[in-house]
Amino acid sequence: MNSHHGGRESSPPVEPFHTLCVLEFVTDAPQAAIEWMIAKIHAQRTAGGAELQAYSVVNRHNQEVILHIGAGTDRLLEAAELMQIKKEDSAGVLREITIAEISQFKKSGDLANFLTLAEKQQIILHELEKIRASDSDKHVPGYLKKKLYPGQSIVRKLLNDAVIHKLYPLHDRDVLKRLGEEWYNKVSKPQPIDDIRTYFGETIAMYFGFLGFYTMALIPPAILGLMYYFVAWQDINRLALFAVFNVVWATIFLQVWKRKASEFAFKWGTLDRVHFEDCRAAYFGKMGINKVTGRPEPVYPKWKRVLRFYCITIPIILSCLLFAVGVMLVYFWFQIEAEVYHAEWQTLWTKALVLVPSLLYSVAIVVMNSIYRKIAKALNDFENHRLQSAYDNHLIIKLVLFDFVNCFVVLFYIAFYMQDIPRLRSSLALLLIIQQVIGQIQESLLPYLMFRYKSNKMDKAEERRESLVDKDAKVDSDESSHVTDIISKEVRKQAEVEGEMETYEGTMDDYLEMFIQFGYVVLFSSAYPLAAVWAFINNVTEIRTDSFKLCKVFQRPFSQPTASIGAWQIAFQLMGIIAVMTNCALVALSLHNQGLLPKWDTADLVLLFVGGEHLVLALTQVLGAMVPDLPRTVRTEMARIEFQARQAWRNERSQAARTHRVKLRRAVSLLNATPISMPPLADSKVDGTTMQHRTTNV
Amino acid sequence: MNSHHGGRESSPPVEPFHTLCVLEFVTDAPQAAIEWMIAKIHAQRTAGGAELQAYSVVNRHNQEVILHIGAGTDRLLEAAELMQIKKEDSAGVLREITIAEISQFKKSGDLANFLTLAEKQQIILHELEKIRASDSDKHVPGYLKKKLYPGQSIVRKLLNDAVIHKLYPLHDRDVLKRLGEEWYNKVSKPQPIDDIRTYFGETIAMYFGFLGFYTMALIPPAILGLMYYFVAWQDINRLALFAVFNVVWATIFLQVWKRKASEFAFKWGTLDRVHFEDCRAAYFGKMGINKVTGRPEPVYPKWKRVLRFYCITIPIILSCLLFAVGVMLVYFWFQIEAEVYHAEWQTLWTKALVLVPSLLYSVAIVVMNSIYRKIAKALNDFENHRLQSAYDNHLIIKLVLFDFVNCFVVLFYIAFYMQDIPRLRSSLALLLIIQQVIGQIQESLLPYLMFRYKSNKMDKAEERRESLVDKDAKVDSDESSHVTDIISKEVRKQAEVEGEMETYEGTMDDYLEMFIQFGYVVLFSSAYPLAAVWAFINNVTEIRTDSFKLCKVFQRPFSQPTASIGAWQIAFQLMGIIAVMTNCALVALSLHNQGLLPKWDTADLVLLFVGGEHLVLALTQVLGAMVPDLPRTVRTEMARIEFQARQAWRNERSQAARTHRVKLRRAVSLLNATPISMPPLADSKVDGTTMQHRTTNV
Structure with missing residues (x-):
């Protein structure tokens, strides 16, 4: 039996x-x-296929059919080239690959490795998604009810309809190991963002770039927060200064990050990428014609989507928000009860009891967030957005809105309704810390334990099967010796193991977590300056656990190009604007409550702070x-780059015009309705020169 | 003596x-x-020239040398083609002209008129500006002190140094007459924007498009204002509603205009135009290398510009602003004095006297605006901006800031310091109406009279010369019979007449006027709902006088492409935001002063209106x-269009790849370090099919 390397030696x-x-x-496909x-x-x-190589094997664990997909270098x-992937040329400039000029690119000596593995996998995904139903494909064979329309992406349809169970690229164990050493094992060094991008693609690298940048940016407010904690906790003037510092910091941080993101995107060649989005596989509607592509496509009237949005989505979301407020009120009822009880009995037990409602409420917030996530997703599906980007943005808006209310309504209530600054401080601290602990457990400990359990189980199953290896080998040589020739046992095993891994669900939840945390840091910074410290500590470990998970726990995700953090930039900026208002209001309230400006009229005080708020807002804007x-x-x-491209284009045109001047002239006079012939340019020059002498003599 | 048409018949x-x-x-060049x-x-x-045709004549009025410049169709x-001018092709799609495919464009039957006159003139300007100093041109001949650097645009330098007195395109009398009939002679019909664009270019058409759109947009608030004037003048609740209507109207108007402007720009092919700006002719600095073009260019350190801006510009502007505030205070002193005097004596004369300070102040505002304009221009020159666009934007900021303070500080003072709503109403009405009358006189009556006077003078001079026609004719036939052959007497006379006309200074002042007017309409709309009515009436005549001036009084301006109204969009939007604040404050103040909510605490009232303001602000945003x-x-x-272009590009690439597959393969294997040959795709297909049957049997 030949090894799969055999081919190369012959x-x-x-x-x-x-x-x-x-x-x-x-399994039942x-x-x-x-x-x-x-x-x-x-x-x-030309026949609607993908011209890719594919070999099928059967998963020994669950009898699912697995396709190993690859393609030749050419x-x-x-x-x-068609996807306009960019590579550095020998001059160090990013350029779109063209095969005709491939020798002008760096690393074109070894064409088989000219593209990175992530790029190759991205190409495979792209080519698979481009397989479209032909006119004769009325439905998926074997499924009479799974209708197809001409031009529909088959792979997306099958994934959406759960005929294809999973589609994932394989990890590169060696590269991954080296990447992990540079990444989650070294706390002191900056993250290897470019390596992350090479391995995981731009979207994930951008997330970690943001996370790292945000964490670093937390250092100044954290240090200042610590100083305030030890020195100036009660001095409202200094706290006001701290609040102003914090909102200005937030603005600068977000603006500088935007620049940083563009820098990344420029370096990665995604900054000026134009991208045509196909409609989502789950998008439904009556068949019509896409006005842009001219291809058949489902068309769903906009008014229906608007109707669904206003009549279903908004009422449900409002109910959810109301429910969250209700839970908050219940929490307060219990909290006050517990405090009264404690004040009455004054024991250690009652003192512990006082903490219970806050603990329960923190858990309730996390639970409500995750339940709402499902509701939001269902509503978003129901709204039937045509493009993935619109779908994502609407989902982000829903999540951001609810999570904002759910997490912060209690703080707004304490701050502006109860006007109880000490309680605000303790609640903020408690909520922030408990949520971060829950987050860490939920996000890293649980998946890791699950992964351990699963891989143990698989190892045992593997051992059991190994004992039957003789019989297996016979079957192999009998039936599919060709497959074993081509795909090594290790690769087949790797595919099975990685197939069992969890799918990485994208960066949405991670951004949302950071968004809420950012809120804790900036919204009430004058009440609790230590928030930045806790956030910093959390994020230092967050980077490591997130990266560990990505490398060890999840299936490899497909590389996705991106130029920015998208809607999250706007969400964070909005949080910054709200923070200006809350901080100004908080400072005004503290001044008022402490009666520090007794000779001031309340109305004047309010006006002063409205003025201050507008000023800070204008300043940040x-x-x-x-x-x-x-x-x-x-x-x-x-x-x-643009200038040089134009210059080259211009030179080319001028050259063409110059060499074909005679032809051009003939064309001009032929095309012209009133036949004219032009004076040769040389003539007009001589003419001009004589003219000029004549004029000077006038 | 041949007529200039002679050439064609031979x-x-x-x-x-x-x-x-x-x-x-x-004259003394x-x-x-x-x-x-x-x-x-x-x-x-190739020798650094422009390859244009030019014939020189001498102006009989002032002995200046005049060049008539033109070029052949080819x-x-x-x-x-090099300027990437767009034209409609036969399918009705705007495409950049290419000479090779010129027959695919509309109107390519008559190539001599394929380009419009404005386009031809724009091309001439562009080609003239592209004449650059060569390495041997150290200074302008005849001017030892006018230094040149290699690559400097000569025409711009000479214009800037006043060696070239004027450079203007000729009017097309027939087309202009027809345009005028459609434009300023018909009040009822919408403006012929596309014809204006064809004749005057995009920048001017965009201004008139904006002016027309804004005027139409004024109708709803004008009607509502009239209704309020007759019905609900004193009802503060309804006025609050009107204020909210007005600020929302302003937001919608500006947003819809933005879309409208994009629509224009798309239709005109300027929406996606990329444009490289050369540095301004007046830009100075030590010689260096431009990092983008690699060409020699003056380089002026950014810190110097920043220093000039902060140490000179800002103090001077602040002084101007303070001066404006001072003038306002003086006006108030006189106004109060006059009112006291009138209250004492109660005669008709004293009643008239009360109006005098306002009148004087209105004139002072106009005078200060125009003086400040010169200061702002000088400061802007002094700041030494590299690009014309940066120069324009900084000038706009300066003008907008000062004019805003100068025109509105008195209203802010009355509204929020004196808290005198009736006076605010009367002052606003007076200022608005007086300024509009002054504006109309200054802008249309004066230039028109000047124009009449000048053309009378020129006609007389012409007559005098006609009497000496015999002698002239002799000189002509003696010395420059060639010129008279080529350029007809009418054209020479037209050039002289138009040379005497005033130069159109661009749209800056017109936009500024509209900006201030927009402020009068929206800033204090709840105090004076009639403002929109006056603005509407003014603008209906403004369109006609502006267009009349442009057609009759000014030299033809060069056509300039643009995609929007640029910085003005932002300026108007900022005004909209300020209007939200002033209107909310005004309504709160009225409520407070009228004591309509007696049971309310002042602080609560302020809070309520801060809340309202934030709500309206959020709503508009x-x-x-x-x-x-x-x-x-x-x-x-x-x-x-983009999709089709890509599709075409893709097909081309695939075609090339398909036909050259064998070549490609060879190239791939030759370039590859480890020589490999790929299995033919057909094989892998067969392979796959057999594979798949084998798998099913496992």
């Missing part, structure tokens, strides 16, 4: 097959559907507007 | 020369400079953010 040399992505069908899918993957592109390069979104170096470099 | 037919632009040197300039205009482009088309900047049709159309 002559003529054949490019060995490498599994790039793995496609798993559900009908044979017809599987065969149809494989045929589509193999078929010529196929990958061709697709990379002007600051945001004054700092350009793109750093100067990036702007210059982009302009330089 | 054979071989020669394209007749048409004067497109006129370049006037100053040295001969060397003129000859040098003419030689540059005629010279081949030269113009070549330049148009959300409204602005929710409405997309581009209308759906434009977005779809742009996406469609």
Whole structure:
């Protein structure tokens, strides 16, 4: 039995097959559907296929059919050119790959490794998604009810309808190990963002870039917060200064991050990427024609979506918000009861009892958040957005709105209704710390334990099967010796193991967590300056646990290009604006309650702080507007590249015009309705020179 | 003596020369400079020239040398292609002209008129500006002190140094007459914006588009204002509603205008125009290298500009603002004095006297505005901005800031310091109406009279010269019979007449006037709902007088592409935001002063209105953010064009890849470090099919 490397040693040399992505069908997928899918993957592109290589094996754990998908170097390069993937050329400038000029790019000596593994996998996904139903594909074979329309992306449809169970790229164990050493094992060093981008793609690298940058940015308010904690806890004037510092800090941090993100995106070649989005697989509607592409596509009237939004989504979300407020009020009832009880009995037990409602409420917030997440997702599906980006943005808005209310309504209530600053301080501290602890457990400890349990189980199953290896080997050599030739046992095992891993659900939850944390830091900073300290400590570990999870617990995600953190930038900026209002109001309230300005009329005080608030708000807005979104170096470099491209284009045109001048003239006089011939330019020059002498003599 | 049409009738037919632009040197321009300039205009482009046609004549009024500049059709088309001028193709889609595919464009049957006159003139300007000093041009000949650096635009330098007196395109009398009939002679019809754009270019068409749109938009608040005037003048609740209506109206109007402007720009092909700006001719600094173009260019350190801005500009502007406030206080002193006097004597004379300070103050405001304009310009020159766009934006900021304070400080003072609503109403009405009357006189009556006076004088001078016609004719036939052959007497006379006309200074002042007017309408709308009525009446006449001036009084301006009203959009939006604050404050104040809510605490009232203000502000901002900047049709159309271009590019690439597959493979294996050959795709397909059957049997 040959190893799968055998092919390379024989002559003529054949490019060995490498599994790039793995496609798993559900256990009960009908044979017809599987065969149809494989045929589509193999078929010529002119026939609506993907021209990819695919080999099927059966998962020994659950009998699912697994496809190992790959492609030859030439196929990958061709697709990379069409996808306009950028690489550094020998001059160090990012340029879109063209095969004709491939020798002008760096690392083009070794074409098989010219594209990174992540790029190859991204290409495979792209090419798979581009497999579209032909006119004769009325439904998925084996599923009479799963209708198709011409031009629909088959893989997306099958994924959406759960015929394909999983589609994931394989990890590169060696690279991953090295990356992990540089990343989660070294707390002191900055994260290897560029390596993360190479391995996981831009979206994930951008998240970790943001997380790292935000964590670093927390240092100044954390240090100042510590100083205030030990020195000036009660001095309201200094706390007011701290509040102003904090909101200005938030503005600057967000603005500088925007620039930083553009810098990343520029370096990665995603800054000026134009991207056409296909409609979501789950998007439904009557068949119509897309006005942009001219292709058939479901069309769902906008008024229906608007109706669903206003008549279903908004009432349900409002009810959820009301419910959250209700829970908050119940919490307060218990809290006050407990405090009264404690005040009456004054024992250690009653003192502990006082903490119980806060603890329960913290847990309730986390539970409500996760229940609401499901509701929001269902509502978002129901709204039937056409594009994934619109879908994501609407989901972000829903989550941000609810989580904001759910997490902060109690603090607003304490601060502005009860006007109880000490209680605000203790509640904020308690909520922040408890939520961070719950978050850490939920996010890292649980998945890690699950992963350990699962891999133990799989190892045992593997051992059991190993004992039957003789019989297996016979079957192998009998039936699928060809597959074992091509795909090594290790790779097959790797695919099975990674198939059992959890799917990385994207960065949405991580951003949301940071968003809430950012709220705790900036909204009431004058009441609890230590928030930044806790946030900093949490994030230092968050980076490590998030990265550990990504490397060890999850299936490898597909690389996704991005140029920014998208809607989150706006969400964070909005939080900054709200923080200006809350902080100003808080300072005014403290002044008022402490009676520090007794000779002031309350109305004057309010006016003073309205003025202050408008001033700070204007300041932060002007600051945001004054700092350009793109750093100067990036702007210059982009302009330089654009200028050179234009210059080259211009030279080419002028050259063409110059060499074909005679032709051009003839064309001009032929095309012209009133036939004219032009005086040769040389003539007019002589003419002009004589003219000029004549004029001077006038 | 042949007429200038003679050339066409003789054979071989020669394209007749048409004067497109006129370049006037100053009277004392040295001969060397003129000859040098003419030689540059005629010279081949490879030799740093412009390859244009130029004929010089002498102005019979002031003995200035005038160049008539034109170019052949082929030269113009070549330049148009390089300038990426867009035209409709036969499918009705705007596309950049290419000479190779010119037959695919509409109206390509008559190539001599394929480009409009305005486009041709714009091309001439562009080509003239592209004449750059060569390495051997150390200074302007005849001016040892006018230094040049290699690559500097000569025409701009000479214009800036007043060696070239004027450079203007000629009017097209027939087209202009027809345009005028459609435009300023018909009050009832909408303006012919597309014709204006064809004749005057995008920047001017955009201004009139804005003016027309704004005037129409004034109708709803004007009608409502009239209704309030007759019905609900004193009802503060209804006035509060009116104020809210007005600020929401302002937001919607500005947002809808933004969309409208994009629609115009899309139709005109300027929406997605990328433009490289050269540095201003007046920009100075030590010679260095431009990082984008790599060309030599003056470099002025940013810190110097910042220093000048903070140490000179800001103190001077602040002084101006303080002065304006001082004048306002003096006005008040006189006003109160006059009122006291009137209260004492109660005669008709004293009643008239009461009006005098307001009248004087209105005039003072106009005078201060115009003096400040000069100061602002000087400061802006002094700041030495590199790009014209930066220069313009900084000038706009300066003007907007001062004019805002100068015009409105008195109203703020009355409203919020004196808290005298009836006086606010009367002052606002008086200021608005007086300023509009002054504006109309200053802007249209005066220039019109000047124009009449001048053209009378010129007609008389002409008559005098006509009487000496015989002698003239002799000189003509003797010395410059060639010129009279080429440029008809009418054109020469037209050039002289238009040379005497005033230069159109751009749209800055017009926008500024509208900006101030917009402020009068929205800032204190609850105090004086009639403002919109006066503004509407003013603008209906403003459109006609502005257009009349442009057609009759001014030299034809060069066509300038633009995609929006630029910084003015932001200025108007800021005014909208300030209006939210002032209106809320005003309503709160009225409520307070009238004691309508006696049971309310003042602090509560203030809080209520702060809440209201934040709500309205949030509402307007959300409204602005929710409405997309581009209308759906434009977005779809742009996406469609982009998609088709990509599709074409993709097909081309695939075709190339497909036909050159064998070559490609060879290239891939040759370039690859480890030589490999790929399995033919057909094989892998067969392979896959067999595989799949084998798998099903496992």
